[in-house]
Every structure is written in structure tokens, then in C-alpha cells.
Amino acid sequence: MRQSLLSLAVAAALLSGCSLIPDYERPDAPVAADWPQGEAYGSAASEGIRAAADLQWREFFRDPALQQLVQVALENNRDLRVAALNVEAYRALYRIQRADLLPSVSADGAGTRQRLPADLSQTGEARTSGQYSATLGVNAWELDFFGRIRSLSEQALQQYLATEQAARSTQISLVASVANAYLQWQADQALLELTRDTLKAFEESYQLTQRSFDVGVTDALALSQARSAVDSARVSLAQYQRLVAQDRNALTQLLGTGLPADLPQGLALNAELLEQVPAGLPADLLQRRPDLLQAEYQLKAANANIGAARAAFFPSISLTANAGTASSQLSGLFDSGSGTWLFQPQISLPIFNAGRLRANLDYAELQSDIQVAQYEKTIQVAFQEVADRLAARTTYRQQLDAQRALLETTETYYDLAERRYRTGVDSYLTLLDAQRQLFSVRQQLITDRLAQLSSEVELYKALGGGWSNTGSNAPQG
Template identity: 45%
Template sequence: MQIKMLPLMVAVVLTGCSMAPDYQRPDMPKTAGWQGVAQQSNATALPDWKTFMADEHLQSLVEMALKNNKDLRQTVLNVASLKAQYRIQDSARYPGLNASGSVTNQRFSDNYTGAGKAYNHYKQATVGVSSYELDLFGRVKSLSDQALENYFSQDEARRSAVISLVAEVATSYMSLLADEQLVSLTDDTVNAYEQTLKLVQTRYDAGYSDALTLAQSKTALYSAKATAAKYRLSVAQEYNTLRQLVGAPIDRHITGQLPEETGAFLSELKVGASSDLLLSRPDILAAEHSLKAANANVGAARAAFFPTISLTAGFGSASQSLDNLFSSGSGYWSFIPSLSVPIFDWGNNSANLDLAKIKKQSSIIAYQKAIETGFKEVSDALLGQKHYLEEWDAQKANLKANEQYYELAKMRYEKGNDSYIDLLDAQRSLFSAQESELTSHLSLLTSRINLFKALGGGWSAADHEASTSVKHAMDQVD
């Protein structure tokens, strides 16, 4: 039996020659134009997201989001789906072994035999291979490689989704804290305007102030109340955004303030922006895996021009009686190769090859574009780190000057040295300075998160937490 099966074994060994082009990573796009992006080597690893985000409340929100966020769970299922598709495609590279058995009982009539009733009993047991394609030109292997690279690409997309989710939760959390501070700030401003209105009303009743000044004081108060209502709405909306990102109920009484020292909230990122670091970004890796998949598809399209050889083989036993089914002399075998040669297909194979090459060129462009996007995002974040810090320092100095201006204007108005217009201008200027200082501080922290995200930080440590969502998502499928 071993000698009889030798042709099948030899044919299997000869399979697997690939016609896919040798993969070469495309040249890096020109990046010298991106400001702030240094091209030095970078030996410093990015911190994981828990080290980067020092706030414990924020850490708990991120952990909840990694377990419950619906978009991330959907992405996880997409990864699992492509992994299963790869396993299906890869299984076609190997012959499947099937076992079967049958029992046939037949009765023939008198008219058919001409000699009375006749009975026929036939038993059969077979082990064999059905419709296995010999992959002499690598078509099946190329399709398997394409499915594998598509799976890798989707898995990198999952990691990218983890990074984006961590960044979105952190940004939303900081925006919530900033809005809470703005509500507190406007409430203090409303109280200040109410006190001023009482003073103006007293002076008006005593005849020391006119109706115009009283009206101006009221409009300032009502404008501040409207601003406070706007910021309360923003707080409520930020809670809704966090609730959606986290995917679970959250505390409706989050309190806190943006810290005066940026490092107390987000650790310093003392890293360069080397090309090697950017190439480890999940979105860039995903684009490269898609390019490799397109490259493998070219190999499959090329192999379609060559003959296809399929094998059907089997060996087993057959007998008229069950007792003799596995006895000596009852064995049989079959070996049936079939050949299919493309002769004329109206240009179908040629068009498929052209399409595969076009998709590969498109994937090269997408890969290079992903790198350019990475450099742009890093450049923007680095520039933001620098300029937002300068802006925040200037806004803090401006706020201090406006506080002095307001105290001086208030004192002079109470002594009757200046008009209410001067005090009102000082109050409005102080409130605007407070808003601007808080906004620039938020922009600085947001730019730091954007830099962490742009450099591809956060996914390596977050993979452990994300595995929980993988298991949960698969349990839902079961």
C-alpha cells in the first residue's frame, strides 16, 4: 500500500512554489518638511498608558472602557473573523482525509433476472482524499498568505483602536474637568456681578449713580448667568460622551481640577521622533500588512495562468459480506488526477492580474500616506507641546495682571474715583483672562495626549486589558 500511495506523497511534496513578487518595503516618503520632527535615533521607550496617565480616576475609566467599549468589542470580533477566514483558507493547502462506509442491499425482480428473485449485498469502507489541488505554482499558498496578512492588518487596527480609545477617554475626562472649572469660574463671576449690582443699586437709590450704570450692571449679570448655563450643558454632554466611551455607568459627580503642574497629570514625554519609532505605529503596520496581502494576491493572479492539477485518491475494502470486509484480498485503491489548462478566457486572467497589480500600487500609496500622516501628527503634537506651553505661560501672566487690574478698579470705583464702566471692563477682562488661561492649559494637556497617541504609545500595555474584551466578545458569540 505504501508503494501504491507513493505518487500521491511525491505530488504533495512538490507543491508550494510561490509566484508572488519578492516583498520589498517601499521607500520612506520625504519628511524633511515636517517641523519639529527630529530624525535622530530613539533609544527611550514610551511609557505605558498607566505610567503616562497618573490620575487614578482616569485610569479606572480607561480600564472600564477597554473592557466595555462597543466599538472596540466590534473591532475584536472583526479580528477573530479574519483569523477564522485565514484558518479556512490555509486548510486548503493540505489534503483532507475522509473516511466513509456504506452498505448496499438490492432486490431484483423476476422480470429483470429472468430466473426468479435475486438479492445483492455490498459493503464498503474507504479512506481517501477528494479534490485536493496540487499547488505547483503557489496559487493556494498565495491566497493563504493574503488571508494571513489581512488578519495581521486587522489585528494592528485593533491595537490602533485601543490607542485611540485611551486617548479619547483621557481627552474627554480632561475636558470634563475643564468644564467643571469653568462652571465654578462663572458661578464666582455671577456672585461678583451680584455683589456689584447690589452696590450699584445702593448708589442708585442714594442718587450717586444713574439708570444707565444700573442697566449695565444688570446686563453683565444676566450675560454671566447665560454663560454659566452654557458650561453646565457642556458638562452634561461630556458626561454623556464619557458614558458612551466607557460603555458602562460612571460616577456623575467627578470632581477635580487641572493641575498647575502638567507632569502631575500626564508624565513628561522625553522621547525623540525617529523614523523607527513611527514605523511601529499600529496604523502604519496595518498598512504594511495590507500591502503584503496585495503582494500575495499578485502571486495568486499569476498562478491562475498555469494548469490546475487536482487529485482524488482513496483506498479501502469492499466485500459482499460484512465478515470478509477487512479480510485479505478485499482491498482496493484509486488514484484519479485531473488537469485543467486555461486556453481562452476572454482576458479574464489577464484582467485579474492587472487588477491585482493596481491594488498593490494603491496599497503602496496607502502605506506611504500612513507614514506621512504619522509624521504630520507627531509634528503637530510636538509643535503643540512647544507653543501651547508658551501660550499657557503668557496666559498665566495675563491672568495675574488682570487680577491686579480688577482689584484696583474695584477699589477706585468704591472710593468714587472711577466710573462703573471702568469696573465693568475690569470684571469682563478678568473673566476672559480666566477662561483663556484654562483653555490654553487644556490645549497643552490635550497636545501631550496627542503626542503620546501619535508616537504609537499605549497599545503594548493596553493589550493585556484588551484581552479581557476579546474573551468577553467571544463568549458573546458562543
């Protein structure tokens, strides 16, 4: 009996290699083979010496304060924690599905004592009987001759791998979000400091104008305009104080905990905060962007589901078998001659189901077609994101250079206006106009620098930066 069960198990294992899953072929990427070219892109689109995925975030972010904040967020952010737990949950589901490939062996013991009254006994006398058994075997084990269970196991594996890539996407998004929140915080702090300095200059100018007005040198219009400049600067001061506080709160929420007490001094906005990110080629995105890998794993899962739907058209064969011992007396349960065994194969062949199986197969194939379209759309969106950010990187650099040149011109204008006002050549209105222009240009320079840094961070994110290993730690089935 044991040899028969062993032979059957070996035969089932050999036959279970049959699979009705369609051969998988990755769809062609519906995008160009290279990034767009033109004045807005400069030479950035042709760079490809080093892939962004090989540039770890500690290398990309040069600011020590930002490096520490990213590390804190990776350890404490709740969205990332949920994503990691989802990976473990899908891993458990895969293990559950894979377990159906093997028989569940159980040891069972049972005992019964029964008394029959005389009018129910065949002998006409009341009697008490017993039955005891101990068995070891398998119950309703489906022999996967046509690969239905193996297809479902493959589907669960691909879903697990897709969830793993979703967690990686969450991490990359978190790193970029922390970087952008930190840069916004730094920029608003710089704007707040600029506003304080400008307010101080406006107040000094107002006091000077007030003294001139008191002695009759300046008219009431100039005094009123000087006062309005002070009030306007105070409005900006309150605005940036609020923004700095809100930026800190937003950063704290991303971290999942308070700001570190030992946070080092950050670099200035005009310092080299970020490493250069080469663009690579569009095809590289397929190997390094987690959202594209996730979409492909989902496509493979839908493909595997077709195999399960096809296998449902074929007979389902299951096996129940056990061996053990039985006796009417507990004391004789393991006596010689008490052995018992059961061998019960069962086959179920679908004959009529009102088109249910055909509909299930059609649905599985349609789901696969949907996943193909979604995969292609994900590639197109990824291509657009990178192309947009390549254009932003080049044009923001040009804009920043132009803004710096404008600042130099405005500073010269302010110096000339101040000297001409001191010497009585021009009115105070000219000086006030120069002060306001200088304040506005300095504000815009900080804003442009923030936009340029944010575009670099978004490019790093769009290129799949942050993960050097796109492989999987999935269990092998």
C-alpha cells in the same frame, strides 16, 4: 498502496515550496528624515531619547481618575470589542485558507440493497442484490506545485495581521478619546465653578450698586450695567451646566458602562497631568504606528495575491485516492479478499479562457500598486499629524505662559479699579469693565490649558503611544 500514497504526499510537500509571489521590498518613506524645524517647534522636534510607544498609558496619564476610566473603557467599550472580534474572525479565515494546503482525510461507509424485477433482470428472474463498502482516503486534494494555495494562505495571513493592527489603532484612539473627554469634562467643571464665583461677585456688586442707586449716589445707567453683568453670568452658568452634563454622557458612552462608583478624586487642570512625550524620528513611526503597520500588511497581502494570480497560469493537479473494503454482504465486509483501492490523479491545464487569467493578473498587480500609493499616503498623513502636534505643543506652551502673564496683569488692573471705585476716584463702569475682563481672561486660561493638554494627548496618539510590542501573535504557517 500505502507506501505509494505516502511517497506522493512527501513529493507534493517538497514541490509545494515553489512560490510565485514577487519579492517584497518596503517602499521608501516619502517624507523627510527629520521633523520640521523653526520657532513653532522649538527643541521638541529634536527630542528622541525615548519612543512614545515605550511609554504606556499608565505612565503617560498621571491622573488616578483618568487611569481608572481608561481601564474601564478598555474592558467595556463596544468599538474595541468589535475590533477584537474582527481579529478573531480574520484569524479563523486564515486557518480555513491554510487548511487547504493539507489533504482532507475522511472515512466513509456506504450500503446499498436493491431488488430488480424479473423483466429487468438478465436472468429473467427477480433478484435482490447488495453492496457494502468502507473506505479511508482523500478527495480532490490539490497538489500545490506552483504555490497558488500557499499564496492565498499568505494573503489571508497578511490580512489577519492588518486586522490585528487595526484593533491596536482602535485601542490607541479609544485611550486618546477617553483622555480628551475626561479633560473636557474637567475643564467645563472648572469653567462652571469659575462662572459660579463670578456670578456671586457680580450679584454682590449689583446689590451694592442698587443701594447706591437708592440713596442717589449711582445713576440708572450704572445700575442697568450691573444688572446686565449678572444676567450675562447666569447665561454662562446655564451653558456650562449643560456642557458638564453632556461631557459626562460622552464619557459614559466611551466607557461602555457607567462611571465607577469608586472613582478617585482627579487632579486639578493646572497640575502635572501628563508625562513628557519625546518625538523620536520620522522613521520610528514605521515600526510603532499601527495604521502604518496595517497599511504595510495590506500591501503584503496584495503582493501575495499576485503570486496566486501567476500560479493560475500553470496546470492544476489534484488527487483522489482511497483504500478500504467492499462486499455484496454486510457480514463479509471485512473478510479476506474484500480489499479495494482507488488512485485517481487529475490534471487541468488552462488553454483558452478569453484573457481571464491575464486580466486577473493585471488586476492583482494594479491592486498592489494602489496599496503602495495608499501606504505612502498613510505615511505622509502620519508625518503631518506628528509635525502639526509638535508645533501645537510648543506654541500652546508659549500661549499658556502669555495667558498666565495676562491674567496677572488683569488681576492687578481689577484690584486697582476696585480700590479707585471704593475711594470714589473712578466710576462703576471702570470696575465693571475690569470684572468682565478678569472673568474672560480666566475663562481663556482654562480653555488654553485644555487645548494644551489635548495637544499632548494627540501627540502621544500620533506617535503610536500605548503599545510597546509591535510584534504579532499570529499562528505560524
